[in-house]
Amino acid sequence: MTANFPVLKVQNLSRVYPSGDGQVQALVPFSHTFAPGLTAVVGPSGSGKSTLLNLLAGFETPTTGQVEVGGTNLTTLGEAARADFRLAHYGFVFQNHNLVGILSALENVEFPLALAGHSPKERRARARELLALVGLEGRASHLPGQLSGGEAQRVAIARALAGNPSVLLADEPTGNLDTRTGERVLALLQEAASAGRTVVLITHDRDVAAQANHHLNVRDGVVSLGEQGSLVR
Numbered sequence: 001m002t003a004n005f006p007v008l009k010v011q012n013l014s015r016v017y018p019s020g021d022g023q024v025q026a027l028v029p030f031s032h033t034f035a036p037g038l039t040a041v042v043g044p045s046g047s048g049k050s051t052l053l054n055l056l057a058g059f060e061t062p063t064t065g066q067v068e069v070g071g072t073n074l075t076t077l078g079e080a081a082r083a084d085f086r087l088a089h090y091g092f093v094f095q096n097h098n099l100v101g102i103l104s105a106l107e108n109v110e111f112p113l114a115l116a117g118h119s120p121k122e123r124r125a126r127a128r129e130l131l132a133l134v135g136l137e138g139r140a141s142h143l144p145g146q147l148s149g150g151e152a153q154r155v156a157i158a159r160a161l162a163g164n165p166s167v168l169l170a171d172e173p174t175g176n177l178d179t180r181t182g183e184r185v186l187a188l189l190q191e192a193a194s195a196g197r198t199v200v201l202i203t204h205d206r207d208v209a210a211q212a213n214h215h216l217n218v219r220d221g222v223v224s225l226g227e228q229g230s231l232v233r
């Protein structure tokens with residue numbers, strides 16, 4: 001069953017970085033409404049994919065334009081309000097998964113729920129449920145260093161889903177994984193997308209891109225709507 005999650009929309013979004021005496025136009029202004037489902041962002045190295053993801057997350061400030069989720073303009077929120085907004089609406093799955101090394105798998109999944117003010121009992125129950133969803137109920141007490149790469153990535157997905165986010169941003173989440181584990185991680189992201197979330201995934205993998213519902217090509221900072229894999233290296 002799909003839920004109605006708030007829509008992710010960008011208007012006239014661009015980013016210029018200073019570079020030596022000059023400037024790099026990392027992202028040329030573009031407008032787009034992300035449809036619910038899985039969007040693959042593809043393009044050559046240095047084309048602007050990470051810049052786009054960082055802007056969508058509000059980690060970077062746009063040079064022009066804005067990012068909106070459910071009509072709220074992320075760009076004009078102050079730092080603290082933006083952090084709260086992110087906690088409520090976003091989940092992140094990055095390749096180095098950013099798990100907290102001294103916390104167990106279960107505690108890592110609980111972490112965003114603790115920040116969001118859920119009671120210990122409530123967050124433990126939800127974290128257990130999510131670890132089971134990603135097939136890791138047997139690894140709850142493992143530290144990240146005691147998990148395989150694929151297991152750690154699945155913990156990262158469980159953590160990203162903990163706050164029931166509208167928007168899930170993933171940067172090469174299958175990049176380090178063997179084919180079978182990568183497929184499992186992708187299936188979890190697809191499941192999150194088919195529930196009605198907007199999942200935006202950067203990938204260099206043609207097979208991963210082929211499984212997305214929507215495609216954005218980025219080349220020299222220019223974003224275009226693309227057929228699957230047309231610009232994947």
Ligand SMILES: Nc1ncnc2c1ncn2[C@@H]1O[C@H](COP(=O)(O)OP(=O)(O)OP(=O)(O)O)[C@@H](O)[C@H]1O
Binds near residue numbers: 051
């Ligand atoms: N903080 C920064 N300062 C200056 N230039 C930057 C900065 N971050 C990125 N760039 C430049 O902006 C362009 C886009 O970089 P970006 O990291 O978005 O590319 P990418 O498509 O994600 O590349 P890759 O696939 O290699 O990760 C590149 O030319 C890069 O050198």
